[in-house]
Amino acid sequence: MENPFLLRSFHIRWSQLTPDLVVSAVDAALADAESRIATITAQGPEAADYANTFLALEQATELLNETWAKVTHLTSVADSPALREAHNAALPKVSAFQAKIPLNEPLWIRLKAASLRPAAQALEGEHRRFLAETLAEFRQQGADLPKEKKARLEALQAHLAQLTQKYSENVLDATNAWELIVTDVERLRGLPAHALESARQSAAKKGLGSEENPAWRFTLHMPSQEPAMLYAEDESLRREIWTAAVVVGTQVPHANQELVRKILALRQEKAALLGQPHFADLVLERRMARNGAQALAFIKDLHSRVQAAFARESRELEEFKAQQTGQPVSRLAPWETGFWAEKLRKARYDFDEEQLRPYFPLPGVVAGMFEIARRVFGLRVTELPAAAAETWHPEVKFYDMHDAAGRHVGSFYADWHPRESKRGGAWMNYLITGGPQPDGRRAPHLGLICGNLTPPAGDRPALLTHNEVETIFHEFGHLLHHLLGEVGIKSLNGVNVAWDFVELPSQIMENWCWERESLDLFARHHETGATIPEELFRRMIAAKNFRSASFTMRQLAFARMDLDLHLHPVEEMGSDLAAWIRGRLQGYLTPTEPASPTMENRFTHLFADPVGYAAGYYSYKWAEVLDADAFTRFKREGLFNPAVGRDFVNHVLSRGNSAEPMELFKAFMGRPPDLQALLLRAGLV
Template sequence: MSEEPQPHPFLDPSFHVAWSSLEPAAIEADITLAMSKAQQNVDAIASQDSEAATYESTILALEDAVEELYRAWGYADHLSSVCEGPEIRKAYNAMLPKVTEFSTRIYLNEKLWQVIKTVAEKPEIKQMPPVHQRLVEDTLRSFKDHGADLHNDRREEFEKLSTELSQLTQKYSENVLDSTNAWELIVDDEAELTGIPESAKEAMKEDAAAKGHGDEASPKWRITLHMPSYLPVMQYCSNEALRRKVWEASSKIGHTEGHDNTPLIGKILKLRQRKAELLDRKDFAELTLAQRMVKNGKAALEFIETLHDKVEAPFREEMAELRVFKSGQTGSAPDELMEPWDTTYWAEKRRQAEFSFDEEELRPYFPIHHVIDGLFALTERLFGVSIVKRSTFYRDPKTGEEKHADEPGDLDPIEVWHPDVRFYDLLDEDETHLGSFYADWFPRESKRAGAWMNALRTGGPTKKGFRPHLGLMAGNMTKPTGNKPALMTHREVETIFHEFGHLLHHLLGKVEIRSLNGTNVAWDFVELPSQIMENWCWEREALDLFARHYANDETIPDDLFAKMLAARNYMQGNATMRQLSFGKLDLDLHINHANDAADRDLDALIDEILDGYSAQYATKPPSIVRRFGHLFSGPTGYACGYYSYKWAEVLEADCFTRFKEEGVLNRETGRAFRDCILSKGDSEPPEKLFRDFMGRDPDSDALLRRAGLLQEV
């Protein structure tokens, strides 16, 4: 397996990435070289005679001019997410402002901008195919939105704040990771863990032992703030003191000494506001939402507030009923406010009482290997593809030894960045290689929280066909314990399906323009392909493909499935209001408080913003804002766009009605979804793509109807 090392490993064009060669020490030299080459490419485009320049030699050429740099930087960014440590952090942060500055200067290159504008105005542009005209329009808009039309006195400020914004948001992300990892609780007495499922306790015990705490004779249990450890405590532990201790620690993520994001939030908001003002926009929402389906911040707020008004009554009713339930169990007053560390626990108790349903009953039916196999079988049936697992190996960074995860097959094994990672090829019906992807599902301290999908390489047309895509999906799911496989919760299964939906959007893209392919779509459309995949986690026909007991391979019993469906919409008002509160917080901060947030008591300000969106508690919980990575872990990210989860949920709830009508495993319907949406990227407006699949505009009440929250008048 040994190969000659590449002199610049981050620039290695090979489709399969040699991860062990991507050492932090190579980042500076490789990214610097890539920037130099990219600058030469950009200069060559900019130096053309404007009248002689063509679409191919300018706008299309710009697509390739910086591709190597952004691919290499994507590898570095990925490693900082899954293999974070002092060396990678130092190397990444050293180059981050330089890469940001380089990217910003492309749009501020006056000669380049003049050539592109001249070409865009030529009459032949209007004769090109629509997808190429769309690229021209997007390019012009991107340049304008990144300051191309700024006067010289504003250019320097714009460049400086772009760099500062990237550094502040990176620091925010690091604070979340560091404060999450800094806390642990070692429990000596198993009695303190009463109520927690055995599977979770076993994971805690193994985690403690791995950290040098306890042994088989005298075991201990390690609780962390990573979700597979945190959630079982909050949902099942009858020890209120322990729940409180864990909740209090979680509420301080991003708010501990040395890792406090409070001052960063105000600075980030001000920089975003100033960036918008420099571009003569009223606020950051006006800058970011113009090309999304919602069009502007006012419409986004109206969307959130309209949904809020429809679900507020069910939300309040649910919380009142929960207090009454607790009262019946404990003797507390029915109107006594609950503590924030009690809600999840008593909600679970009430679900078990009302539906005789405990989510833990489902866990044995969701071993991760069955979930993955079933997800792939479903995908193959619906979308006419096949998925082939490849053998993998991991090269130990200390010894250089290759450690294989599987027995080598007919094809060469693929290198991965961690022993837990797996690799797959996606093939079309005619065996054409559409793309490949990595899957990295289990938590570790060097890995950021949450779940996500990334595009590592976007393919495109060649003389020999369409180059395959490369991507990944990652998460922080329940790990294997003892002699048991990793057994997922149903929510974890939904998360895996969700991220794979994003991945399919990337891998099935057939747009000839790279920047218009895959998930490069309007932000409030991008969640449609991911969220629609979660629906199959509730359908019997689909569940029977993968929901099989790890010990005896039996499918979910009918009575358990019936209880699962009956409880599906339990506390939906609460769950919906939680998401709406995040969208409201996001938009209000950026539209109405970007300039004064830094001067206000942050929690008091958020209480003001979320009046009517939050339940009342005996102890006021601090806001999620200090660990809200969606909003503050990147220069833009989901800023002014968190509403898009609910926006896209309306779209996918509506789209899935077609599957329900025509058959949830109907190949023709699946193929239509692939052809109309998954393969089209941003080649056409999202409104048209939706209409192409559904034959009409969206039904705005589809989501509330599915969630059982639509109150008929």
Template sequence: MDNPLLKNFDTPFQTPPFDKIKSEHFMPAIEEAIKEAKQEIEDITSLSAAPTFENTLEAMEFAGKRLSSVASILSNLNSAETNKEIQATMREASPILSEFGNEIWQNETLFDRVKTIYNKKNELSLDNEQEMLLNKTYKAFIRNGADLNEKDKARFKEITKELSQLSLSFGENVLAETNDYELVISDEKDLSGLPESAIRQAANTAKSKGKEGKWVFTLQAPSFVPFMENADNRVLREQLYKAFMSKANKNDERDNKAIVQEIVNLRSEKATLLGYKTYADYVLEERMAESKDKVQRFLDDLLQQSLPKAKEEVAEIEAFVKELGENIDLQRWDWAYYSEKLKKKKYAIDDELLRPYFKLENVLDGVFQSAEKLYDIRFKEVNNVTVYHDDVTTYEVSNTAGELVAIFYADFHPREGKRGGAWMTTYRDQYKENGADMRPLVSNVCNFTPSSPGNPSLLTFNEVTTLFHEFGHALHAMLGSGHYGSLTGANVYWDFVELPSQIFENWCYEKECLDLFARHYETGEKIPQEYVDKIKASSTYHEAYATVRQVSLALLDMAYFTLEREDAQNLSDIEEFEEKAMEPTKLFPKVLGTLMSTQFGHIFAGGYASGYYSYKWAEVLDADAFALFQEKGIFNKEVSQSFKDNILSKGGSQHPMELYKKFRGREPKIEALLKRAGLK
């Protein structure tokens, strides 16, 4: 079989030839690429020459490039454009890839060579990046079982294979539950309160599903959110909310409760094997936060700052409901609806007022222009890069000298083969080899309100900030300038990775930035200052409630992964465990049948286990960092150059606190976040 994955990509910029890649190519390519990588590792271990940084550390870094490429293409397609064949391939490939990883990290000869170099590192003249690669590689061996006895090594391998399969199954179940649900409306009266854009989109969805003349709402965010915020029919809001919050919690073949128990148990066992008390101890050793106690103090402090005000916000909504003459007990499916109504009353602003100024193509152009003004890079749409779906658009990113910076893939609309949410990913990280600077292939994947015949894609302000957020991640990946792919771009400590994304959201609130792109899609008029003032004034609206929500998820995450071995083994009632973990943040009564754990993909199918606190942690960093931009000017070249040089281009080549101090001149302070959030 002619397999494009096993050839050097003879394409513009060596991008993946998606037009030639088929599902059946992946397994043969993975098997062959593993053989190739094993040979590259054997070439290192069989060297008679004494171990050096170059012949061992660098050689390891550059080994297995083809395998990394094939695995990243498969993984990214499984998230952005999956089908039954891709999912089956992913299930087959995942344990094989885990096993190969274990073989590398438990290779005694390889570890001995690395350990020899590590033990004499003070005698070597290593720069910061080389020292980080050495330290990170040595730790990776230890953290992947290199020092275990043979029995424990075998068990460690079993655990990693099982965990990779369980995470895949968890994600597949959530995706299937999301795709299968439909709220079908036949009576036009049930659309009362909904904006025209939501009604139109629901009609288009119904038509695409063969239900002409009806309206279909789904659990995808562009459908779910407008319904919950605007639909007057309380019974249907309750129905949709319960469907959303009961994903993979129905005691059927897609139920994730047993998977949650097993993932928690296996992660605990893995950590214990390696000598850690809990999985959180294992994870946080490689984070800015450093310890579970420090994370707990951070979350407790945030909760103390936000919970009293969040309770006031709930009481304000309850009073508002009474003021409207409605005799109800406020429930979770009422919150977004009445919160949106009160927001309109207080600030005379809502999504429908702002949408006309946020045509997707214009917002993307604004993102590009902001990046150009800050970092002197240019974006040009190109048609010679093949894509995995017609929705995807590609751009060549270059610097002022015309040199290639990156290739950027933009994939913005929901479809059945794409999981929910928004993310940045890469098909190739930036690295340097043999004098060549290999530039990254970077992708943003989102689920924004799609366009329809005669109606452009008009974003909510929340979607605008999401686009800026994900593009902040993309800039981190694009602007890398290191030698080693494992240390460039977003390959940083997990509680530092959100700084470049979250700081970029701040520009959305500034008139100077909004004037670059926020124009009415019909009249071309700039967004009025009055609206910008309202966006800013309303930016702290129910921020305490939102903070408590984020803290509640972080507490749930920490509760699972601070379980000691016996408690992790005996975890039985997921619903009871979740309720107890989130009790300190409770603002509404429990809704029967709903469960966060069974759909909490961040920690059970993604990389945020013991790390969900990172979002709030990074908010401290981003608020503190943006305060400098506000002081000097949001497009100030000196500040942006410093942010680029000390944060974006450095990746994970140095400890993040050292990088932050080089940019800011000091450690971050929480005051800027509390002020921005209206909590101080």
């Protein structure tokens, strides 16, 4: 029987994708890709043209890409010792193969020869873009290097893949290794009912506690950790959870300190091999920012604009705590900031996030989001019954998406709740890229969205925070970027765009979570069906930009730390990396006593992938400028205006990387982006 990992069926048979089949599947897919590339290089350079070289190379790795996507996806949502072992056995082979492609001298000779043909020079649209991007990618990955440097680069890439995978495993394992069992309900004063019930159920699932003598279990997963940090009156409880959270990735056997230094050193060496002064310039060469200096200038500019408001907010919180406790004004402890900020917000706006939770049952939020997608983008989303589409876990749902013309544009899986076998955070990914085919058909795309949101409790549906609602809309925006792609070149479709542009489609969707007109479509009380009362809505909007300078500064601190780590050689940083980072972040960190530890040892965005968001964390704020500005068109011309929605699909969502990002933005807005829109939305001007 054919290995099920190699089957390219649209409906994946997840139950058959067992760890023992991973290595043989990857070996077969690698052999297929290598054979196809050998066919390209077997022809003489004089016979090379766009179709038999560029397009053939694009198709050569399709089976490998789809096979490896299934493997890596399962490691994210269904981790197990056997799967991890199989993944780690296959990873060096895949990494080495991918690193080897741009370093394949015969292939590079043929690509250059094909690019000079008159027919290739005359290409237009996405084909011209693909030719230019392929040549640039090869050069950026070392195609022009001498032989010995190419060999070093290959080894370096494989080593980076292994180190970053180990970093990721350490964070996951350290997170899962910690739990806090509470048996004294007095320690839990202040916690919302849903958080108490979730903690009780978590303990019960582990065989802890009973009806007569309940126990409550807390973990470092956000739906468990966050309510405790915001609401628990018991400071010792908050301190215990905070202390556990900030040491993730720092303690044996899950220590990442040496891995971080090695990863930074290898990235710096890679940049030097490729003729760049530092890794940031290498990474950003083909992104909107173009280089590390421009990205850093953007971060510093935003920092200067919010610095005064940030200092004011920090002082206000210290004064508020002093006033409430009768103590002198002093620095807060880091496990106090969220708690006292929530108290201040409630006092100032008579608004508690938990008041909104009953209005955000997960099924209603998802249904409302689909209705917004129908009104704005003309899309129809339908859930398939469990018998019609297999999934990797019983909680996972499968949906089909059709456009206004009735075309099946794509399908997707949704997996929303935490499990110990699932990595933290929220993400979108894709498994199959369809789109326009050479024979004129259009094949559907297949994607997925995942999160770690508040789970259901008993018979009650999952009741979400507003922030969790934004997370769903955010990931759905990424998904639309993939599913609505109309680019014939798969590697240019959907989210395969510059990383400082990729967050525009996701972040713009969050805006519909704040408008009365759109909230009324999905924010309905889970028991009564009532919409959010007007008074509560007014308080929610009034509190929207509460401590917005602090939240902005938190993102800027992450971005600044990321850029500094990748703009300087690791040798410059001294033996105490945390102290060096803290020195770079003067004026970016909330002043606390004691100071919060830096987070390089658990910052998976930067270190869980050979590149990932490394030197690219600024992208979140960069793309916020784009999304805040782009949404002004919907505000001006109508939240559900289908004409504006069509323009956004035609100029952004459907175009992928078929043109320069700035060109796509200007096509939608008619002008370059305006930073002022973000500051206005955040209440910072």
